[in-house]
Amino acid sequence: MSDVVETKNIQITSDNIFEIINNRRSIRKFTEKPITDDVLEKILGAGIRAPFAAQLYSIVYTRDPEKMKKLKIGTYSSTQLLMIFFVDFRKIEMIINQRNYNYDYDDGMLLWLGLQDASLVAENLILASEAYGLGSVLLGTAPLQADLIAEVFNIPSRVFPVVGLCLGYPDTSFETDVRPRYPLKYTAFEDSYADLSEQEIQECMKSMDKGYITQGYYIKLQAKVPLKKGKDPIGYDKYSWSEHQSRKYSQGSWKKEPLLAILKRHGFNLD
Secondary structure: OOOEEEOOOOEEEOOHHHHHHHHOOEOOOEOOOOOOHHHHHHHHHHHOOOOOOOOOEEEEEEOOHHHHHHOOOOOOOOOOEEEEEEEEOHHHHHHHHHOOOOOOOOHHHHHHHHHHHHHHHHHHHHHHHHHOOOEEEEEOOHHHHHHHHHHHHOOOOOEEEEEEEEEEOEOOOOOOOOOOOOOHHHOOOOOOOOOOOHHHHHHHHHHHHHHHHHHOHHHHHOOOOOOOOOOOOOOOOOOOHHHHHHHHOOOOOOOOOOHHHHHHHOOOOOO
16 A cells, blocks of 8 residues: 555655656746745745755745846746755854854865755755646756846855756646656666766667657757857757757856856855
């Protein structure tokens, strides 16, 4: 018999939690249906039940379209609610001070733990949102816009954005597919890391590329990373996941200022 967790609006079983996980996909177009305070409280409550190192995170959210427009993190226009997940040193330092201690720790290690905390909370919240019929898409460039995010949301020093999340009820007129993944045998290794052969790397590429091309993923989004030099020899019909990733990470930083410099400006000691 399946274990059952009941809430006001939904019944989650140990069977359908796997269905929620396996069918989750990014949603980039939402209906105008609002997210009620009751649903928001439920998904936030599920988010903060994630495992943690020291609760080194905070979440700031908004329903305000004007605030969303000010942020240059790729927020989709139909988003009903935008969340930003932050690494938060400020709270733990205030707790330390309340105990009459002074903070003295490696900021690099604490930042690493904070990234874990914020990421786990975000994943919990995404799955809880799916259970309530919501859709979401992550916005990974939030750290590069830390200055603007700090201005819009009054973020103090030593609190830093990790990732953004657009939320809303999916617009079913805009079809999306479950994206492929690397074959499991090339991702999870028992007892020892397995350095993949050239043939195995090609199998990883094939499993991803075939799925993305078959789904017409980049055609639908009209999203290609332009080449900085020369004419682009690849059309959308053959533009694949591995080509997209290779272009993203082989042509220099996305922003002139490195992320390390932005972190230092926001109060993190990473020398």
